[in-house]
Amino acid sequence: MTPLRTILHVDMDAFYVSVELRRRPDLVGKPVVVGGTGNRGVIAAASYEARRFGVFSAMPSSTARRLCPNAVFLPGDHELYASVSRDVHQIFQSVTPYIEPLALDEAFLDVTGSVRLFGDGVAIAGLVRDEVWSALQLRCSVGVAPNKFLAKLASKAAKPIPRPDGVHAGSGVHEVRPGEELAFLHPLPVKALWGVGPATLERLERLGVHTVKDLADLDESVLVGAIGAAHGHHLHRLSWAEDDRPVEVDREAKSIGHEETYATDLFTHEELRRELVRLADGVAGRLRAHGTGARTLQLKVRFAGFHTITRSVTLPSAVATAHAIVQAVEPLLDAVDPTPGVRLLGVSSSNFGAPAEQLTFDDLFAEEHWEAAEQTVDAIRARFGSAAIGPASAVQGSKLRLVRRGAQQWGPDQQPN
DNA sequence: GGTACTCACCTTAGCTGC
DNA sequence: GACCGCAGCTAAGGTGAG
Secondary structure, three states: OOOOOEEEEEEEOOOOHHHHHHOOOOHHOOOOEOOOOOOEEEEEEEOOHOOOOOOOOOOOOHHHHOOOOOEEEEEHHHHHHHHHHHHHHHHHHOOOEEEEEEEEEEEEEEOOHHHHHOOOHEEEEHHHHHHHHHHHHHOOEEEEOOOOOHHHHHHHHOOOOOEEOEEEOOOEEEEEEOOOHHHHHOEEHHOOOOOHHHHHHHHHOOOOEHHHHHHOOHHHHHHHHHOOHHHHHHHHHHHHOOOOOOOOOOOOOEEEEEEEEEEEEOHHHHHHHHHHHHHHHHHHHHHOOOOOOOEEEEEEEEEEOOOOHHHHEEEEEEEOOOEEEEEHHHHHHHOOOOOOEEEEEEEEEEEOEOOOOOHHHHHHHHHHHHHHHHHHHHHHHHHHHHOOOHHHHHHHEEEEOOOOOOOOOOOOOOOOO
C-alpha cells in the first residue's frame, strides 16, 4: 500500500498564445494561432476563440487557415516562451521543491509535504493559480489527485470549453478525491488515457473497448495480446487508477537531437551534406552544454512522399564535436538516394558518456583541436547569440543561414515572394 | 491532400559471445 | 565442428506525448 500523496498537474491555458497576447492586447478575444506560418508548418497553440472553429495544436497550418480564415497567425518565439516558463516555475518553487516539468507549459507538483503549511491540495492549486495570474497575467488550470495520471486528467477537466456558441469558463481547479478515482475515470473515453494514441485506439476499438471502464473490464491477457506486454500491463493498471510513478525532479535527458523540415525538398548530396553540418553543429553544441558526449548517432530522412527512414551508428567512444558527428553520419547519408526529394533531415545522439576516452593518440590529438575550436564557438555564441557564428561548410556562397534553436520549431516560415 | 519538432519508450530482428 | 539456449547489444521502425 503506497502512502497517500497529493499531486498537482498545472497546465497553462493556451500558453504560447497567452504570452503573445501580453504584448498584443489588441488581439484579446480574437481567434489567434501561434505556430509555423509556412505551408509545411503546424499549429503550436490556438486561442480558445480559434478552437471554436475546430483549430487545435498540431494541426497543419494550411488546414487551420481553411477552418478559420479570419484567425491572426503569429510565428512562435520559443526563447520567449522558455523564459516565461522559468518565471512560472519560480512560482511553483514557492509551494514545493518537488517539480517535474513535462513541457514549457505544464508540470507535476508533489505537494504532499506542503499541505501542513499551505492547506490542502485544492487550496495550494488556488494559490498557484492566483499567483500565476497576478504576477504574470497568465491563466492556468490545475488538477489535484492522489497520483500523476489522475492529476493530469483532472487538469483537463478544469479547462475552459470552446463551443460554437462561445467560450465557456472552466472550473480552474478540479480535484479527484481518494475513493472517487474510478467514478471519475471509468466514464471517460479510452483515448483520454495517457498512452492511447491513434494506433492503440484502433486496436482497442476492434476489441469493443470505447471507455476506460470497457478497458478495465477486459481480460489483461487479451489486452497484452493486442498491444504488447509492456503497454498492455501499463494501460490495464491505469484503467484501475493505479499509478505509483513518483514526481521526478531531476530527469536526465537520454537523447539530444535536431531535425528540420525544408520549405522545398532537397535533391542532391551536396545540399544534404550542408544541412547535415548545420544539424551536427547544433547537436554538438548542446552535447557540450550538457557536459557530455554521445556514442550512438542517428540519421533521419523523410522523403517527399512522407516515407521516413532512420540509420544509426554506434561508435567505440563518445563524441561531442560537429566534426566527429559529421564524420560518423556522413557515410549513412551517402548511402541514401535523395532523388525522390528529401523534405526533412534530422540528427540525434544518444548513449551518453564522457567524450574521447578510447581514441588513439592521433585521433585524440585531432579531436582535441576540434573540441577547442568548437568550445571557442560556444563562447562566441554565448556572448553574441547562436546565429553569430557557424561552420563555413553549412553556408552556401553568400547565403548565410544560421538559424537559432527553436526558430523553426513548428516548420519552415512562409517563403518570401 | 495535409501532416513540426523533441524526446521517451517499446517491439522485432539479427548478431555475437558464452 | 555443429547446435542450442541465453543474455546483451545494435539497428530499424513504430507509437505517443506535448
